[in-house]
Amino acid sequence: MEGLPSQLHWRDFEAALRKLKYSLHTSSRGSARTYFNGQRQPEFVTFHEPHSPKTLPKGTLRAYIRKLRLSPQEFHELLTRS
Numbered sequence: 001m002e003g004l005p006s007q008l009h010w011r012d013f014e015a016a017l018r019k020l021k022y023s024l025h026t027s028s029r030g031s032a033r034t035y036f037n038g039q040r041q042p043e044f045v046t047f048h049e050p051h052s053p054k055t056l057p058k059g060t061l062r063a064y065i066r067k068l069r070l071s072p073q074e075f076h077e078l079l080t081r082s
Helices: 010-019 058-067 072-080
Strands: 007-009 023-027 032-036 044-048 055-057
Touching: 007 010, 010 055, 010 072, 044 058, 055 058, 058 072
Parallel strands: none
Antiparallel strands: 007 055, 023 032, 032 044
């Protein structure tokens, strides 16, 4: 299995959230973004969208994957699924 990327573009992370059926629930004036999916736990999850460059470093990505209650392998499969 491939490891997690050293950086991940925010748009690719959002695409993975959409594959999990999360949709944007609220967007504050800052960088916090809250997503909702009533069929998953957690139903609500909040992430901070990175500023320029819009990439998540590996450490942040690992923390976000834990928040989603996924393994790195499950998240990697989401990234590679069309």
